[in-house]
Amino acid sequence: MVRTPPLPVRDTSAPRALSPMLTRLAEERATGVLVREYGALHLVEGRVVYAESPLAPGLDVLLTAHGTLAAAAWQRAAAAAEGPLHAAELLLASGLLPAGALELCHLDALYDAGYFALAPSSTPGRFRYDGAPRTGPLPSVPVVALEHETLRRRLQLHRLWPDPATDTAPLIRADPPPGARAAGPRGSGARCRWPGRATGGAVAAGGAGSRVPARPPGPRAAGRCGARRRSGTCPVCCSAPGRSTRRRTARPDGTAPARPRVTGRRPAGVRPRAAAPRPRRRPAARRRPPGCRGP
């Protein structure tokens, strides 16, 4: 009797890196662009210098959305440079932007786009080597740090509401409560960032189980909900935290569900169990979804 050896199978029980290829590229201090399903990471000598994703607003959007930088100035720099990162460096060199402001936007954009780029994907990533490593003045991030932050955001999303369907539910602008003024830093417009950015509205719908919309393409949206932010239609941004607000999710058929009333506070001492499959009370009710702030 011939005994055939078992076929090798991937051990899915062991924790794996977000992207084994990225880990290897970091170890070999590679320079180039890693293109994955939901975004791309630009590496220089194994460090992430720039990240882009269609699901997160880029550096240009962050800089020009509220007039920090004139859109024409960005376009001029972008035309003269190769890629947004070099355009930003041009702007820095020309003194059009303060270093601190640019670094802040750069890191915000990098971590947000990096989150999506490292989302689980159904297609293998591709890496294009670039022979000319060049480090610029803007800060770069170790691969390990980006992976760590991505995992932290995933965990926080899960804690906010364990059902992933709420992370991608379409959001509808809430009716602001009469006389309510959203607290939050000024000048931000409908800003909606970070875990719960895209999730908060759906989370706030309270027990979204019966009205979970069809899952749109894309990973769990834990970065900026850029489109909503830009168009000012994020319900989470448009309501004052800590106050009674009403939010809705849309059904796939376009009808709006009954609007549950969500109060922004939970009784003192009540802490939700993160692992509860469908808590009766909104788990993160005492905080608004991080990143969303009022207009």
Place this chain on the structure above:
Amino acid sequence: MPGIDECLLEAMRLPGARGAALVDWTSGLALGTVGEAPGGDHEAAAAEAAELARMAAEHGTFTARGEDRPPVEDVIVSNADSYHLLRFVDTSFDSSVFLHLWLGRAEGNLALARIRLGEMAARLVLG
């Protein structure tokens, strides 16, 4: 025009400064750290300080009146051993960060630190 690192190093020159960090209060991510961390862990300190900042900024009780001003400037915590000063950075772009300065109580001058940190926060984003 200072970047994040220069800003934090400048904060560390204040008398009694033990550590400083620039933290995104929406995510709890430390975008830059320098010196010691309260509790020994910069990441945990950033996450916990972000919770405190968020509570202050998001609840109407603590926010300033008027639409065109930042809701909160500082959050100050004192204990028997040290001061914690959180200074919100008011930006024209979408951002939600604060400077967190940890001061030794014996050497630190809270009033001076508050004024200086406010100036640093403005220079960080205005140049």
